[in-house]
Amino acid sequence: MKTKRVKVAGESTIRQLLLMLLSMIVTFFILMANKSWILQQVGTFSVPKEGQPTETVTKAPATVTTKEAKQSIPTGEEVKDELGFMKMPQTPKYPPSSKIPVGFKDPAESNAGDEPQQMSFILGASLESEQVNSAVKPTVYNIPPKTRDTASTTGSLISSSIHCPAEVHKSYAQVPVAKAADGSSLGTPESLMQWCSGKRAQHNVAVGRSWGSLTRNDRMEWDRRRCNELLTRGKLQTCDEQWGWAYFETWRKNFKTVLAPNSVHGSNVSCIVDYKTTSYCEMRNVKMDFRKMREIGQSRSFDSGFLTLFGERQGGFSALPMYPGISIQNDPNSHIHRSGTCDVYETRPTFVLSNDDIFNLGHYINDVIGIWAMTVLAGRKSKESILLNIDGLREGGPAGGPAHRLMLPQSPDAHGPYSPSYYGTWFADVQMAKAHKKESVCYSELHIFPLPGVPWFWNDWGRINDCSMVASSPLYQSFNVFLRQHLLNHYRSLLQTQANQRDAQGKQLVTTLPNPPTDHVHIVIEVRKINAAKRGAKTNSGRVIRNLPGLVAALQTLPNVKVTAQDFALLTFPEQIALAHSASILVSMHGAGTTHIFHMAVGQKNCCGLIELFPDRTVDLYTAEGYGNLARMLGFHHYRLVAGSDTTTPQGTNVDIEGIKRLAEKMVRHVSDTPTCLHEVRETASAVVAL
Numbered sequence: 001m002k003t004k005r006v007k008v009a010g011e012s013t014i015r016q017l018l019l020m021l022l023s024m025i026v027t028f029f030i031l032m033a034n035k036s037w038i039l040q041q042v043g044t045f046s047v048p049k050e051g052q053p054t055e056t057v058t059k060a061p062a063t064v065t066t067k068e069a070k071q072s073i074p075t076g077e078e079v080k081d082e083l084g085f086m087k088m089p090q091t092p093k094y095p096p097s098s099k100i101p102v103g104f105k106d107p108a109e110s111n112a113g114d115e116p117q118q119m120s121f122i123l124g125a126s127l128e129s130e131q132v133n134s135a136v137k138p139t140v141y142n143i144p145p146k147t148r149d150t151a152s153t154t155g156s157l158i159s160s161s162i163h164c165p166a167e168v169h170k171s172y173a174q175v176p177v178a179k180a181a182d183g184s185s186l187g188t189p190e191s192l193m194q195w196c197s198g199k200r201a202q203h204n205v206a207v208g209r210s211w212g213s214l215t216r217n218d219r220m221e222w223d224r225r226r227c228n229e230l231l232t233r234g235k236l237q238t239c240d241e242q243w244g245w246a247y248f249e250t251w252r253k254n255f256k257t258v259l260a261p262n263s264v265h266g267s268n269v270s271c272i273v274d275y276k277t278t279s280y281c282e283m284r285n286v287k288m289d290f291r292k293m294r295e296i297g298q299s300r301s302f303d304s305g306f307l308t309l310f311g312e313r314q315g316g317f318s319a320l321p322m323y324p325g326i327s328i329q330n331d332p333n334s335h336i337h338r339s340g341t342c343d344v345y346e347t348r349p350t351f352v353l354s355n356d357d358i359f360n361l362g363h364y365i366n367d368v369i370g371i372w373a374m375t376v377l378a379g380r381k382s383k384e385s386i387l388l389n390i391d392g393l394r395e396g397g398p399a400g401g402p403a404h405r406l407m408l409p410q411s412p413d414a415h416g417p418y419s420p421s422y423y424g425t426w427f428a429d430v431q432m433a434k435a436h437k438k439e440s441v442c443y444s445e446l447h448i449f450p451l452p453g454v455p456w457f458w459n460d461w462g463r464i465n466d467c468s469m470v471a472s473s474p475l476y477q478s479f480n481v482f483l484r485q486h487l488l489n490h491y492r493s494l495l496q497t498q499a500n501q502r503d504a505q506g507k508q509l510v511t512t513l514p515n516p517p518t519d520h521v522h523i524v525i526e527v528r529k530i531n532a533a534k535r536g537a538k539t540n541s542g543r544v545i546r547n548l549p550g551l552v553a554a555l556q557t558l559p560n561v562k563v564t565a566q567d568f569a570l571l572t573f574p575e576q577i578a579l580a581h582s583a584s585i586l587v588s589m590h591g592a593g594t595t596h597i598f599h600m601a602v603g604q605k606n607c608c609g610l611i612e613l614f615p616d617r618t619v620d621l622y623t624a625e626g627y628g629n630l631a632r633m634l635g636f637h638h639y640r641l642v643a644g645s646d647t648t649t650p651q652g653t654n655v656d657i658e659g660i661k662r663l664a665e666k667m668v669r670h671v672s673d674t675p676t677c678l679h680e681v682r683e684t685a686s687a688v689v690a691l
Contacts, residue, residue: 161603176466196227239467256316265335300392342442356397358416362592472635542615546652
């Protein structure tokens with residue numbers, strides 16, 4: 001009788017791992033014998049000129065063709081980091097994280113690189129009016145005498161950054177007052193609750209899911225009165241409970257068992273719903289049958305049995321999102337270890353992603369934050385885990401498009417052009433669902449992406465977030481440090497393992513993150529060009545600065561300031577990140593490019609500020625407060641300026657040069673005198689956070 005062999009993930013790699021270990025030991029002794037030569041060679045690596053593309057020009061991710069995009073998609077095999085094949089226990093057994101020191105390292109200063117070459121642009125006319133939203137000025141604190149000119153590739157960014165005084169966190173423990181558009185109080189918590197409850201009943205509002213028949217004005221009032229918070233938590237919360245570690249701690253404590261095992265090998269499913277009504281689920285011993293996926297045009301469907309849970313529903317089952325293709329088997333004899341149930345068994349923690357958009361960085365970063373939040377809530381190290389992308393698992397998102405859409409119908413489950421700089425540096429393995437198209441996989445531990453998937457980036461997009469006016473968010477700042485730390489660790493690995501610092505096309509690799517200069521302020525202007533495919537759409541052309549040369553010339557007259565005007569679309573994504581990291585102040589037309597504030601050197605001297613520009617009021621963007629909220633959550637100083645009447649044309653917007661110059665003068669003083677400080681930031685890049 002022939003026995004069918006079942007593939008077990010990681011089984012065939014033991015011999016390879018032993019050979020790798022032996023090779024590493026031999027390499028170590030060789031390196032030690034040549035230590036002085038290695039140090040000499042590493043010292044010769046140069047930092048690319050800020051804002052200047054290196055040898056090959058790369059098209060913008062948003063404008064790549066389908067063919068180009070498919071060629072840039074990373075697969076699990078293309079991820080260069082080491083793989084961790086270890087079986088995770090049912091209960092995390094990581095050692096508790098130690099308290100993060102708040103001291104400041106005093107490393108020797110180093111050169112940040114050469115001055116950038118200035119680009120030239122077509123001149124246009126200037127305009128007149130300005131609308132300013134003043135930045136919140138943080139508490140003054142002592143700045144250490146020396147800081148790095150290049151972010152450290154050894155040790156932790158946290159220990160080498162400026163930290164906020166204790167008074168900042170005390171203010172974050174207060175409950176902010178719900179305010180009307182004019183800044184006046186909207187009433188007591190009791191009166192707010194009465195209003196919210198009445199509107200919910202009258203207009204059939206499903207909290208976090210449907211506005212019902214609420215008018216647009218009532219929706220704005222709903223957010224101002226913080227109805228989601230009141231109706232789900234029964235009270236107004238402190239800023240720490242909304243945007244600090246207390247938020248994660250509360251979320252983690254509210255796990256509900258929605259499906260219990262009916263046998264020793266059965267499934268266990270627990271879900272949590274935060275006050276923003278986002279559901280996140282952890283699953284044990286479940287099966288995904290990828291043969292149940294079907295692509296139809298631009299969408300994907302999932303037949304029953306795509307996701308199979310083996311167990312019995314519990315009282316909190318309503319907290320389980322209705323994932324497509326879900327099936328529940330309550331037979332004790334059915335489980336993942338039953339013969340013939342699965343083709344592959346995966347024992348590593350697996351995090352499931354379903355993207356909203358893979359080409360618009362503004363939409364993409366929302367999902368990146370969601371994945372980071374999952375790893376923190378799960379208490380798992382990403383370097384020991386898998387990321388699995390399943391297009392269409394989510395019904396939809398802010399980016400729109402058909403329900404259960406495929407990002408690239410010709411290449412389902414593509415991770416997109418940004419993934420190598422994010423997930424490629426985090427996870428042991430980055431996978432696409434289509435790689436399992438002809439098999440079923442049983443997972444001992446599965447974490448499914450929070451749904452509906454919009455709790456972070458898009459929260460309070462149309463109004464000023466109350467807590468952003470109080471202090472920076474420990475969560476947003478921890479995420480910023482996490483991104484930067486992983487990139488630095490990745491670059492350190494490149495320097496140690498690759499003698500040739502060029503890619504397959506011969507292009508110089510980015511191997512550092514230059515900090516803002518310590519002896520002057522670096523202003524970076526994010527430049528756009530008119531997208532020919534969208535010509536005539538004022539939301540596109542209106543965000544092009546038509547009189548850019550005049551703006552550059554005016555800002556260059558400011559003392560102790562260096563100006564870089566750069567079309568980010570001409571840079572590779574690692575080059576974009578490096579340029580943003582070198583900026584003290586970002587000047588950006590509201591749009592996806594403004595998302596680069598997440599890559600700036602929060603906690604370093606002469607950083608950070610955002611001057612956010614808008615077309616005139618014929619383009620319905622001026623009501624967006626989202627990037628201002630995010631900037632303040634990151635600890636930035638922030639100004640916004642809306643262009644004057646009749647200044648936006650199909651050729652671009654003539655911005656108020658003198659108005660921007662006045663704002664830049666103020667911003668230069670802000671970032672010089674009170675740079676961004678870290679507020680209760682915790683290490684999440686290499687340690688498990690104890691919640």
